Amino acid sequence: MRKLAPDFKTIADFRRDNGVAIVGACRAFALLCWETGLFQARLVALDGSKFRAAASLKKVMGRREVAEEATRLDAKIVAYLAGLDEADMAEPDDEPQAVQVTLAALRDRRAELDRLAARFDDEERTTFVEGEADARPMGTRHGPKPPSYNVQTAVDADTGLILHHDVTGEPTDRRQLHPMTSATKQSLGLDAITVVADKGFDNGEHAGACERDGIVACVPAQRTVNNQGDGMLFDRTAFTYDHDTDTLTCPDGRSLVRKQLQRKDRNVTYASPDCSGCVLKTRCTTAKQRFVTRHLDEDARNRMAARATTEMMRKRRCAVEHPFGTIKRMMAGGRFLTRNLKGTRTEMALSVLAYNILRTINLRAKPD
Numbered sequence: 001m002r003k004l005a006p007d008f009k010t011i012a013d014f015r016r017d018n019g020v021a022i023v024g025a026c027r028a029f030a031l032l033c034w035e036t037g038l039f040q041a042r043l044v045a046l047d048g049s050k051f052r053a054a055a056s057l058k059k060v061m062g063r064r065e066v067a068e069e070a071t072r073l074d075a076k077i078v079a080y081l082a083g084l085d086e087a088d089m090a091e092p093d094d095e096p097q098a099v100q101v102t103l104a105a106l107r108d109r110r111a112e113l114d115r116l117a118a119r120f121d122d123e124e125r126t127t128f129v130e131g132e133a134d135a136r137p138m139g140t141r142h143g144p145k146p147p148s149y150n151v152q153t154a155v156d157a158d159t160g161l162i163l164h165h166d167v168t169g170e171p172t173d174r175r176q177l178h179p180m181t182s183a184t185k186q187s188l189g190l191d192a193i194t195v196v197a198d199k200g201f202d203n204g205e206h207a208g209a210c211e212r213d214g215i216v217a218c219v220p221a222q223r224t225v226n227n228q229g230d231g232m233l234f235d236r237t238a239f240t241y242d243h244d245t246d247t248l249t250c251p252d253g254r255s256l257v258r259k260q261l262q263r264k265d266r267n268v269t270y271a272s273p274d275c276s277g278c279v280l281k282t283r284c285t286t287a288k289q290r291f292v293t294r295h296l297d298e299d300a301r302n303r304m305a306a307r308a309t310t311e312m313m314r315k316r317r318c319a320v321e322h323p324f325g326t327i328k329r330m331m332a333g334g335r336f337l338t339r340n341l342k343g344t345r346t347e348m349a350l351s352v353l354a355y356n357i358l359r360t361i362n363l364r365a366k367p368d
């Protein structure tokens with residue numbers, strides 16, 4: 001070849017024009033490993049990790065940022081118009097072209113901000129990343145939240161091969177358990193599958209859906225703290241559910257009855273009809289009566305949590321850390337070069353394919 005190699009543009013064009021085929025090749029390779037018996041899928045570990053989008057933190061726009069920039073632009077436009085009037089009066093035949101061009105650019109940007117402001121309501125979003133429509137600000141609760149994507153992987157716990165992956169704009173893993181597991185199960189043509197994930201994947205609705213689809217999920221419960229009062233009030237676990245009467249029994253032995261069903265979240269709210277005279281009231285609620293919510297799939301969720309033993313969680317940790325570590329090293333610390341879901345999905349499929357090929361070579365090289 002005399003060192004003939006494609007330049008960066010050729011590679012970028014190839015990646016842009018063949019996204020579907022690249023994602024397909026990645027899936028086909030995992031399937032090939034399955035069909036040749038390289039892994040048994042006895043236990044699948046799920047995990048999600050944030051990868052930086054190709055946009056800076058400054059590109060994150062909330063309603064406040066849009067309003068502030070609009071105010072600044074309005075002031076600038078008024079100042080330019082005043083300048084134009086003055087110039088017009090001084091030299092009526094001389095049109096200051098540069099000012100007209102700047103004014104047009106300011107007006108374009110102002111119209112763009114109006115369109116962005118309208119999208120907050122239309123799409124029920126609180127932020128947008130300019131130039132990276134599918135990315136979301138993601139990070140820790142109090143730390144910076146740079147524009148990022150949430151990459152999901154389903155890893156075979158025995159071999160470390162990635163069986164399925166996805167790139168999403170979801171800031172958390174809360175809604176990934178069922179879609180990721182059922183996609184893995186479907187792609188391998190399995191009747192049943194056992195999956196383990198950390199508590200970030202805990203979701204009552206998904207626990208129920210997994211049970212109905214023959215998926216044995218092991219996910220610890222993410223218990224919420226009762227943040228009313230000083231945060232030391234009884235949490236939900238202090239209330240016992242009775243299936244026969246569909247009531248909860250409080251620590252004082254009184255019944256909380258069904259009050260309301262939130263169909264969208266599948267949460268049922270129970271309320272104590274009368275808390276008067278209760279000696280535990282100061283430890284239970286600061287309100288007149290106590291309300292407790294319970295998910296319709298709470299039993300499935302409890303069973304899912306009970307299966308998440310210490311040993312299961314240890315296996316999960318061993319399985320999921322290696323793939324993300326290797327892929328982030330390949331991708332300059334976990335940064336996408338491409339934009340939007342279409343581009344990032346192709347880029348991630350290339351990385352996963354490269355990781356799986358390397359992993360296969362290493363597994364084959366292992367002495368029996």
Ligand code: SF4
Binds near residue numbers: 254280284
């Ligand atoms: S405050 Fe009400 S719900 Fe809480 S323990 Fe007392 S009686 Fe039960």
